[in-house]
Amino acid sequence: MTDSADIARLIISCPDQPGIVAAVSQTIADLGGNIITLDQYSTDPEGGQFFQRTVFHLPGLAAARPQVERAIQEQLADRFRMEWSLHDTSRPKRVAIFASKTDHCLLDLLWRHRRGELPMDIAMVVSNHPDLAEDVRTFGIPFFHVPATPGTKEEAEAKHLELLEGNVDLVVLARYMQILSPRFLEKVGAPVINIHHSFLPAFIGAGPYQKAKDRGVKLIGATAHYVTEDLDEGPIIEQDVIRVSHADDVAQLTRYGADVERAVLSRAVKWHCEDRVLRHGSTTIVF
Known part of the structure; x- marks a missing residue:
């Protein structure tokens, strides 16, 4: 059974442009994570604001968290001018x-x-x-x-x-x-x-x-x-x-x-x- 301590929610918001979903998915995959659910919305595909909630499983999340946060910042946030937050589901x-x-x-x-x-x-x-x-x-x-x-x-x-x-x-x-x-x-x-x-x-x-x-x-x-x-x-x-x-x-x-x-x-x-x-x-x- 999946340990809830190894499940995280990534919440992002940034100006919309092509490639955001692919980049988020690739970053999580490169870290060894598996996406469980993904929800997204754009206010306008041309010049709008993009929002996404991604729930993923990553074994050893607590220990890996600094690496995960660094990857999100360097590979996603800097590239897409992204505001983001990461939430451990085992911590209500x-x-x-x-x-x-x-x-x-x-x-x-x-x-x-x-x-x-x-x-x-x-x-x-x-x-x-x-x-x-x-x-x-x-x-x-x-x-x-x-x-x-x-x-x-x-x-x-x-x-x-x-x-x-x-x-x-x-x-x-x-x-x-x-x-x-x-x-x-x-x-x-x-x-x-x-x-x-x-x-x-x-x-x-x-x-x-x-x-x-x-x-x-x-x-x-x-x-x-x-x-x-x-x-x-x-x-x-x-x-x-x-x-x-x-x-x-x-x-x-x-x-x-x-x-x-x-x-x-x-x-x-x-x-x-x-x-x-x-x-x-x-x-x-x-x-």
Whole structure:
């Protein structure tokens, strides 16, 4: 059986031109690697940007990694003006989850992680309320309560950065009801994924499901995206919708919304942790 410690993912991005796929394949073959899967996309074959995710098996990967990285840089990156990253699949990404009082997205991620459905290590759960502490600890995950009010926001984010620095590869906002400051996003040193309902901007603010009911919506959806300084405008990773009826009351609409939020967030987190999401300006390529 193939050892997961000997499987790597190579993620590349560069200006498109002929010969990229052939060169990547040849470099991996020369190193003794065997390609398992390969996904690619070009925004335009003439002057566009090229993206590729290559999963390959290489016996003794850990020992050979310096040689692999040197070959990628010298034979590929320098030649094709390539941005690249190499990921060892035996080293899952370390993830911090932020939540407030609402538990459906948080507990869904914890449950899927416990079942082995999400390839990540959960380093901690951080919340601005203590309500979910016992639920989280039943999963054996460290829980940190960091109160955050308008008057203590700067102090809270300083504590967050202290907890996260050098410890995580990804931050997930599982219905964390606080706006992250530009300073925090600059200092955190890891991507941040958020989930929210897809009523924006039609039903912004408090009580969106009541507002949606009052307008007779027929679809309820959710959006998972990367967090940027522009509120709720970061590159979208995943979206989904379900149909609803005029007969559904606000409570049922809310339950439908929770269901779709769980599914969308878990898919976005899984894809990110599998290095399937490549950012390109304000959009994403998802392999």
